[in-house]
Amino acid sequence: MTAAPSAVTIVGASLAGLNAAEALRREGFDGPVTLIGAEDHPPYDRPPLSKQVLAGDWEPDRAALTDAEELAADGIEARLGVRAAALDLAARELTLDGGETVAFDSLVIATGARCRTLAGTEELAGVHVLRSLDDCLALRADLEAAPQRVVVVGAGFIGAEVAATARGRGLEVTLVEALPTPLGRVLGDEMGRVCAEVHRDHGVDLRTGVGVDAVEGGDRVQRVRLSDGSSVDADVVVVGIGVICNTEWLEGSGLSIDDGVVCDATCLAAEGVVAAGDVARWPNELFGETMRVEHWDNAAQQGAHAARRLLDPAVGPFTPVPWFWSDQYDRKIQLAGRVRPDDEVRVVAGSVEERRFAAIYGRAGRITGVLGFNRPRHVMRYRAMIEQRASFQEALAANF
Amino acid sequence: MRIVVDFDLCESNAVCMQIAPDLFEVRDDDFLYILNETPGEADRSRVQECVQRCPKQAISIADD
Numbered sequence: 245m246t247a248a249p250s251a252v253t254i255v256g257a258s259l260a261g262l263n264a265a266e267a268l269r270r271e272g273f274d275g276p277v278t279l280i281g282a283e284d285h286p287p288y289d290r291p292p293l294s295k296q297v298l299a300g301d302w303e304p305d306r307a308a309l310t311d312a313e314e315l316a317a318d319g320i321e322a323r324l325g326v327r328a329a330a331l332d333l334a335a336r337e338l339t340l341d342g343g344e345t346v347a348f349d350s351l352v353i354a355t356g357a358r359c360r361t362l363a364g365t366e367e368l369a370g371v372h373v374l375r376s377l378d379d380c381l382a383l384r385a386d387l388e389a390a391p392q393r394v395v396v397v398g399a400g401f402i403g404a405e406v407a408a409t410a411r412g413r414g415l416e417v418t419l420v421e422a423l424p425t426p427l428g429r430v431l432g433d434e435m436g437r438v439c440a441e442v443h444r445d446h447g448v449d450l451r452t453g454v455g456v457d458a459v460e461g462g463d464r465v466q467r468v469r470l471s472d473g474s475s476v477d478a479d480v481v482v483v484g485i486g487v488i489c490n491t492e493w494l495e496g497s498g499l500s501i502d503d504g505v506v507c508d509a510t511c512l513a514a515e516g517v518v519a520a521g522d523v524a525r526w527p528n529e530l531f532g533e534t535m536r537v538e539h540w541d542n543a544a545q546q547g548a549h550a551a552r553r554l555l556d557p558a559v560g561p562f563t564p565v566p567w568f569w570s571d572q573y574d575r576k577i578q579l580a581g582r583v584r585p586d587d588e589v590r591v592v593a594g595s596v597e598e599r600r601f602a603a604i605y606g607r608a609g610r611i612t613g614v615l616g617f618n619r620p621r622h623v624m625r626y627r628a629m630i631e632q633r634a635s636f637q638e639a640l641a642a643n644f
Numbered sequence: 645m646r647i648v649v650d651f652d653l654c655e656s657n658a659v660c661m662q663i664a665p666d667l668f669e670v671r672d673d674d675f676l677y678i679l680n681e682t683p684g685e686a687d688r689s690r691v692q693e694c695v696q697r698c699p700k701q702a703i704s705i706a707d708d
């Protein structure tokens with residue numbers, strides 16, 4: 245579609261979708277904007293779901309990103325509690341759950357991802373995943389019931405935060421991780437060990453290198469059997485073993501789906517169709533690599549970029565330096581860049597012992613990433629160097 | 645134009661500092677400092693970018 249869009253339909257009413265809608269208005273687009281979302285809630289922020297809301301420090305309304313009034317004021321029509329079931333590109337038509345069809349002109353796909361579950365645990369009370377506000381409130385109610393023992397499966401960022409929040413509530417926590425070090429596949433073993441020590445310092449029973457063989461119980465979960473033959477009693481289990489993209493509704497649509505919606509460098513998936521956020525896979529030219537990023541900042545920026553791309557074909561490639569934060573106990577962990585576990589790692593500020601440091605990653609002579617424990621300033625300075633494609637030597641020589 | 649930061653919301657993640665290091669600085673004490681609260685109009689679009697990108701929605705612009 246070379247003509248400017250006459251109307252924009254956005255599927256997925258969360259961070260990426262909302263940022264797309266807001267960017268359309270910021271850019272002066274004054275045609276109809278419709279936001280279709282499967283959840284009943286107006287768009288809300290997910291990071292507090294494993295932190296302040298789960299801890300009980302915030303009521304859910306503090307996580308709201310907008311409300312019905314604001315949406316109406318921006319002329320954004322929100323159809324909430326409505327799921328898109330199919331896409332017909334040729335007819336430029338969406339089918340909603342229930343069979344209603346809706347014509348669209350231009351489309352933003354922002355349906356994000358959902359949690360992987362442990363097969364066979366779906367019916368067992370006390371077993372949780374954490375993605376939505378409803379998930380969070382169900383888990384929070386179970387934690388408030390003062391369980392004896394919480395088992396968290398998966399020591400990725402979400403699992404680590406849930407473990408930290410549950411410890412903050414004074415609960416006994418066992419954290420089970422299949423890898424030899426938590427986040428080892430992301431941060432490398434050396435930094436993964438630091439994460440492990442932080443959990444142990446806070447009294448978490450961390451079991452690494454073990455998988456889950458079975459989650460057992462009657463109506464309610466009672467124990468988790470591990471692959472090393474041991475078993476752990478549990479009255480609450482939280483499963484944090486990664487996500488699956490919500491792309492089933494796009495099957496047969498003609499869009500290319502490969503662990504996400506495949507886009508070009510500008511976030512375009514087909515004529516007049518863009519994708520953004522956790523669901524989008526695109527070649528990031530800054531890194532010469534195709535990626536899909538599951539971070540807050542990416543969803544917000546990519547939503548806005550994709551919207552601008554719909555309005556103006558001259559909008560260039562989307563080339564961010566991925567960045568996120570994770571709050572665990574009293575540590576604010578931040579990672580920027582695109583690191584691999586076998587990159588060279590050097591601590592450039594502070595020390596690992598005091599758990600307040602910045603470490604940079606390098607590969608093939610270039611700085612690839614920066615990890616900070618309570619070092620936001622350093623993370624942002626090195627992030628700028630990554631953006632400028634600085635060499636590892638230059639980064640090592642920098643003094644912030 | 646005046647920059648207003650709600651320090652109860654700010655969590656010092658330095659996103660604003662990356663966009664406008666001449667206006668915002670997170671120092672070694674982990675607190676955010678506003679280096680220039682009343683920048684000129686030429687800076688408006690950068691400050692607006694900070695408003696939009698702050699993950700905590702802690703920044704706003706007052707036109708008084």
Ligand SMILES: Cc1cc2nc3c(=O)[nH]c(=O)nc-3n(C[C@H](O)[C@H](O)[C@H](O)COP(=O)(O)OP(=O)(O)OC[C@H]3O[C@@H](n4cnc5c(N)ncnc54)[C@H](O)[C@@H]3O)c2cc1C
Nearest residue numbers: 256258259260282290291328356357521522538539540568
């Ligand atoms: C508990 C938790 C904590 C997090 N903490 C951090 C953090 O500290 N730092 C960080 O950087 N990132 C964090 N993240 C990640 C961040 O929240 C995500 O990257 C972000 O939410 C992605 O936004 P999105 O809009 O792409 O997708 P999502 O937020 O997944 O939203 C997609 C929306 O689309 C809807 N949808 C799905 N299918 C359909 C359909 N067929 N029709 C209509 N609607 C549909 C879904 O219901 C959902 O509302 C966290 C995530 C979680 C879950």
Ligand code: SF4
Nearest residue numbers: 654655657658660698
């Ligand atoms: S971006 Fe927002 S939260 Fe981060 S330091 Fe600036 S004002 Fe604070």
